[in-house]
Amino acid sequence: MGEPLVGRMREFGTTVFATMTKLAVETGAINLGQGFPDTDGPQRMLEHAAEAIRGGFNQYPPGPGVPELRQAVSDHRKQWYGLAYDPDGEVLVTVGATEAITAAVLALCEPGDEVVVFEPYYDSYAAAVAMAGAVRRAVTLRVDAGRFTFDPAELEAAVGPRTRAILVNSPHNPTGTVFTREELEVVARVCQERDLIAITDEVYEHLTFDGVEHVPLATLPGMRERTVMISSAGKSFSVTGWKTGWICAPAPLVAAAQTVKQFLTFTASAPWQLAVAYALREEMAWVAAQRAALEAKRDRLAAGLEAAGFGVLRPAGTYFVQTDIRPLGFADGLELARRLPELAGVVAIPTQVFYDHPGRGRHFLRFAFCKRDEVIDEAVTRLRRLGGTARPAV
Numbered sequence: 001m002g003e004p005l006v007g008r009m010r011e012f013g014t015t016v017f018a019t020m021t022k023l024a025v026e027t028g029a030i031n032l033g034q035g036f037p038d039t040d041g042p043q044r045m046l047e048h049a050a051e052a053i054r055g056g057f058n059q060y061p062p063g064p065g066v067p068e069l070r071q072a073v074s075d076h077r078k079q080w081y082g083l084a085y086d087p088d089g090e091v092l093v094t095v096g097a098t099e100a101i102t103a104a105v106l107a108l109c110e111p112g113d114e115v116v117v118f119e120p121y122y123d124s125y126a127a128a129v130a131m132a133g134a135v136r137r138a139v140t141l142r143v144d145a146g147r148f149t150f151d152p153a154e155l156e157a158a159v160g161p162r163t164r165a166i167l168v169n170s171p172h173n174p175t176g177t178v179f180t181r182e183e184l185e186v187v188a189r190v191c192q193e194r195d196l197i198a199i200t201d202e203v204y205e206h207l208t209f210d211g212v213e214h215v216p217l218a219t220l221p222g223m224r225e226r227t228v229m230i231s232s233a234g235k236s237f238s239v240t241g242w243k244t245g246w247i248c249a250p251a252p253l254v255a256a257a258q259t260v261k262q263f264l265t266f267t268a269s270a271p272w273q274l275a276v277a278y279a280l281r282e283e284m285a286w287v288a289a290q291r292a293a294l295e296a297k298r299d300r301l302a303a304g305l306e307a308a309g310f311g312v313l314r315p316a317g318t319y320f321v322q323t324d325i326r327p328l329g330f331a332d333g334l335e336l337a338r339r340l341p342e343l344a345g346v347v348a349i350p351t352q353v354f355y356d357h358p359g360r361g362r363h364f365l366r367f368a369f370c371k372r373d374e375v376i377d378e379a380v381t382r383l384r385r386l387g388g389t390a391r392p393a394v
Helices: 016-027 043-054 067-081 096-108 123-131 152-158 181-194 251-261 270-282 284-308 333-344 373-388
Strands: 091-094 114-119 135-140 142-144 147-149 163-169 197-201 227-232 245-248 311-313 320-324 364-368
Touching: 016 333, 043 270, 067 091, 067 245, 067 270, 091 096, 091 251, 096 123, 096 163, 096 197, 096 227, 096 245, 096 251, 114 123, 123 135, 135 152, 152 181, 163 181, 181 197, 245 251, 270 284, 284 311, 284 320, 284 373, 333 364, 333 373
Parallel strands: 114 135, 114 163, 163 197, 197 227
Antiparallel strands: 091 245, 142 147, 227 245, 311 320, 320 364
16 A cells, blocks of 8 residues: 555644654753743633533533633624624634634635745644645745845735635744734735735734734724634633634634534533633733733843854744854754754754745744743753854855
8 A cells, every 4th residue: 555645745744843842852851842831821710621620511512612702702802903703603613723724724725726824834834725735825034124024025926816815923933023014914905906815823912022012914904804813722821732712704704614613623622611711801911911921031031042142033922032043053953953952952943844945944943932931041051052062054
């Protein structure tokens, strides 16, 4: 028998996050690769989940999500962004944002359709496009004035007659950039002129720093009716393992995504949904404190990485710092990431694996700062060993 995996999925294999986390476990290295906090979310939210389990909410919840969470999501969108979504028909609860993105792409893209993504991109985007039999068109984010941004002309050139959607992630993983209103206006103009759907991944919506504003694309004129707005509880409330996300969109787009979603996971865990509904209403002050703590952790890790000799690109949001390895004399991020546990006892993620054009990100490594201060400090101490191990960059 030949290769059992279908051709369109053969490029993916095991995710880089699983690979590097396994390497951290095997070597005892500090894991600054995968983006999960090492502390829990708000205590009362956790208690709500436990109370729901003990209270018997352990069977299938409604397919669209429990009414309490759909209403809480609707209220949250209205309070924070002035966007009105009907909880009965315009809100769909999903198993995290990853399922939401996959369901949306599968529901809205025919084989041969094209989806524009900004590279480097979160790895599930490419897999979702491949599963749909669609084709991805990558627009490269390049460093300008210390942050990653895109060339509007390159975005326009990436859109062709078969383009169906643009997948927009802001705050952006893995670069940490937060698209400005002006950048989003370019995306909105292209979507409207070319009649495209926007699928927006906004899981880091509340984790922006230095007073930088997160602007949802759906708030721009003419965009609510063509935007599938996606977020989740995992990053905002430090419960990445709960995998509780949601889609907000016009009813026809939600219905399309739900048609697919019901055959992926059918529905999602009721206890977490009830706890997240509580948190969206009552724990946003905790999120604000978490954002401030993360900003301090960002500064702590960035300063340490700079002291260790990396070029550091300070992020405006997310959990991650991008670094340039060339000042240390290294040239290949994938090679360095594989050797880093041996050289310094730390695991990071090579950014080049998130590109269609890997050479454009070959010199970047991504480090996560959503860790306890003592973990960050120990990692920085270890990374200072790199100064004597580098080779000339080529």
